[in-house]
Amino acid sequence: xxxxxxxxxxxxxxxSAQSSELAVLVDMDAVRDELRRKLNKDADSVIDRLSDPxxxxxxxxxxxxxxxxLEQLVTLKWVxxxxxxxxxxxxxxxxxxxxxxxRFAAPTRFRLSIGPDDALPVQVSMRLEGIAWRVSAVYY
Numbered sequence: 001x002x003x004x005x006x007x008x009x010x011x012x013x014x015x016s017a018q019s020s021e022l023a024v025l026v027d028m029d030a031v032r033d034e035l036r037r038k039l040n041k042d043a044d045s046v047i048d049r050l051s052d053p054x055x056x057x058x059x060x061x062x063x064x065x066x067x068x069x070l071e072q073l074v075t076l077k078w079v080x081x082x083x084x085x086x087x088x089x090x091x092x093x094x095x096x097x098x099x100x101x102x103r104f105a106a107p108t109r110f111r112l113s114i115g116p117d118d119a120l121p122v123q124v125s126m127r128l129e130g131i132a133w134r135v136s137a138v139y140y
Contacts, residue, residue, distance in 0.1 A: 003110035003126060006133035007102065010126075014083040015094035019076055026079050030127065030136040032070045038139075046109065046125045047139050053120060054140050074138075082122045082138050086115035 006025070013021035038047040039058070061069045086098040100121060101113040108128040115121035125137035 003104070003128075003133050004102070006110075006126060007099075007112065008096070010083070010135065011094035011096040014080050015092060019080075022080055023076055025133075026076060026135040027127070027129070028074070028076060028079070030134070031079065031138055032074050034125070034137040035070055035074060035139070046105070046137050047123070051120050051140050079135065079138050082140065083114065083124070085122055085140075086119065 010022075010025050013025055016022070034047055035058075037044065058069070058073075061073045083095050087093075087095045091097075095114050098114050099112055100116060101111070103111055105111045105125070110126040110128075110133060112124040112126070113121045114124065120140045122138065122140045124135055126133045127136040
């Protein structure tokens with residue numbers, strides 16, 4: 001039940017206007033590091049496969065911004081926007097109704113898919129850090 005409780009907290013934080021609540025649940029350094037590792041073909045990453053639109057988004061950002069692209073593009077606001085990408089803004093209930101899969105990938109890793117398979121679902125990986133579950137990867 002533990003990661004599911006964290007999932008409910010993450011949903012409430014994403015739906016809230018308070019960035020500080022979401023910041024506690026998202027390890028931004030880990031999110032950026034996983035993307036770097038995925039882009040480096042020689043490194044292992046928890047990220048499975050990136051969608052073509054996501055790759056194009058990263059490529060466009062790298063061409064426009066250069067070496068500091070991930071720090072500029074992958075922000076807490078970006079994470080919130082991805083979490084809520086398939087949500088109904090009028091409902092104001094976060095992303096929880098759009099979770100299509102939630103499962104353990106390892107004893108200390110929990111994965112979510114948000115949105116239907118035919119609509120580029122957002123993939124979220126959470127990692128157990130001490131006694132708290134935190135988001136460590138976001139991609140689509």
